[in-house]
Amino acid sequence: MSALEHLPEIDNGLLRFLTCGSVDDGKSTLIGRLLFDSKTILADTLNAMEKTSARRGMTAVDLSLLTDGLQAEREQGITIDVAYxxxxxxxxxxxxxxxPGHEQYTRNMVTAASTANLAIILVDARKGMLNQTRRHSTLAxxxxxxxxxxxxxxMDLVDYDQATYENIKAEYLKFAHKMGLKDVRFIPLSALSGDMVVERGExxxxxxGPTLINILETAPAAHTERPEAFRFPVQFVCRPQDSANPELHDYRGFMGRVESGEIAVGDAVTVLPNGLSSRVKAIEIGGQKxxxxxxEQSVTLLLDDEIDTSRGDMIVKSAEAPEAVKQIDANVCWMSETPMSPAxxxxxxxxxxxxxxxIAKIDYRLDINTMEHEPVDTLAMNDIARLTLKLAQPIFADPYRSNRATGAFIIIDESTNNTVGAGMIV
Known part of the structure; x- marks a missing residue:
């Protein structure tokens, strides 16, 4: 009987998680094993994997093929892009x-980590902690x-030796204490043979301790660990133009996604930046009240009062309004091959x-490997730095640590419309 058959039929909510580690630590194989042992691989996908593995001369199915989505990556045996x-x-x-584990793909890891609620840091039992282990933990x-x-x-390559596991665990705990990492758990496993992934093995x-799947099944989902303020950025103002239906003449719905918190009919709200207040008259989703x-629900809000509102405004609960700011300090990952120009x-x-x-100033560039602060005048691709930005109009922001949706932003090049950076408000 599969270990999954012992789990209760309940819904713990969506869990987004990230796997990271050095080259050949087995990230893709681990995910492949997780999907394979939990029986979530379609028959045609499994058939294609078997053929590719045979063509490579392998006697067993190469489970890493499930996540290494790009043909070039498969041929090199490494992961470059983020595979979901x-x-x-x-x-x-x-x-x-x-x-990807390579330092030159830091921007890819930043993209993948931006929505994750849990990170699996893989360590090769033969090699122990490496610089990349520290770098990925710091980034997470x-x-x-x-x-x-x-x-x-x-662990199969060190004869499942407990002392090896305990030594790596002790070394990581010293690093975690120095870094201020609070919630860190450890598990020994073999992705290749499946020990402690879904089945415990012998x-x-x-x-x-619990297996990997048991840890994932019980990990807290996003937005569930503490009360969050209601944040509703307006994406579109819905004003139906239907002359045959006079009831719609006064319809004014504000459409968007609830980024955090919750809202109910009758709640007092404030629209930013104008600061006008009203109450929620109705909430609709897919045309249903x-x-x-x-x-994370996409809904339409209707208010008691007619308030001049447009895309880019934010609806909040009146008692939980964020601060309007025209200057922000932020940690920024530069993603463009074109260096940042403060001018x-x-x-x-x-x-x-x-x-x-x-860019008002670049406080420092962070050396991810040593955590040293380095003075710089510009940023190159994959650099992470602390910046101060001056804004032409205010934004309604929360610190990234308290709200990842309203504490994050992207930087866009006006001339190309390309995303050149991603930031987290301090």
Whole structure:
């Protein structure tokens, strides 16, 4: 009987998680094993994997093929782009991001980590902690991922030795204490043979903790660990033009996504930036009226009063209004091959609002490997730095640590409309 059959039929909510580690630590194989043992691979996908594995001269199915989506990556045997996979069990749904381990692809990891609530840091049991282990852990911490799981992989290649596992765990705990990492868990496993992934196996009786799937099944979902303020960036104002239906003449719906918190009919709200207040008259989703909307639901809000509102405005609960700011300090990852120019004007897109911005100063560039602060005049691709930005109009922001949706923004090149940076408000 599969270990998954023992899990209760409940819904713990969607969990987005990230896997990261050095080259050949087994990230793609681990995800492949997770999907394979949880029986979420379609028959045609499995058939294609078997053929590709045979063509490579392998005697067993290469499970890493499930996530290494690009043909060039498969030929090199490494992961370059971020590969996303979706699966579900009887307990919850998952979105997995398999991020590249190379330092030159830091921007890809930043993209993958921006929505993750848990990160699996893979460590090769033969090699122990490497610089990339520290770098990925630092990035995960910087990007606000609240839960880290250190998976000490390839235990089959060290004869499932407990002392090897304990030594790596002790070394990582020293690093975690220095970095201020709070929620860190550890698990020994073998992605290749499947020990401690979905099934426990019989070769590590000394480990009494949960398997990987048990940890994932019970990990907190996003928005569930603390009360959050209601944030509703307006994406579109719906004014139906239907002369045959006079009831719609006065319809004015504000459409968008609940980025955090919840809202109910009758709640007092304030529209920013004009600061006018009203109450929620109705909430609609897919044309149907509902009494309450929660985080990550896309809905239409109707208010008691006619308030001049447009795309880029934000509706909040009157008692929970964020601060309007025209200057922000932020950690920024530069994503463009064209270096940052402090002399240029850029566009900041924060939720559904766009404003022009100038780089007031670059406080420092962060050396991810050493955590040293380095003075610089510009930023190159994959650099992470602390910046101060001056904005032409205010935005309604929260610190990234308290709200990842309203604490994040992207930087856009006005001339090309390309995304050149991603920022987290301090």
């Amino acid at each position: 996979r979706y699966f579900s069990t009887g307990t919850r749904k998952y979105i997995i991001a398999d991020a 911490h910087l990007l606000g991922i609240p839960h880290l799981l250190v998976a000490i992989n390839k 070769r590590m009786p000394w480990y009494e 509902i009494e309450r909307a929660i985080h 240029r004007t850029y566009l900041i897109r924060h939720t559904s609002r766009e404003v022009k911005a100038k």
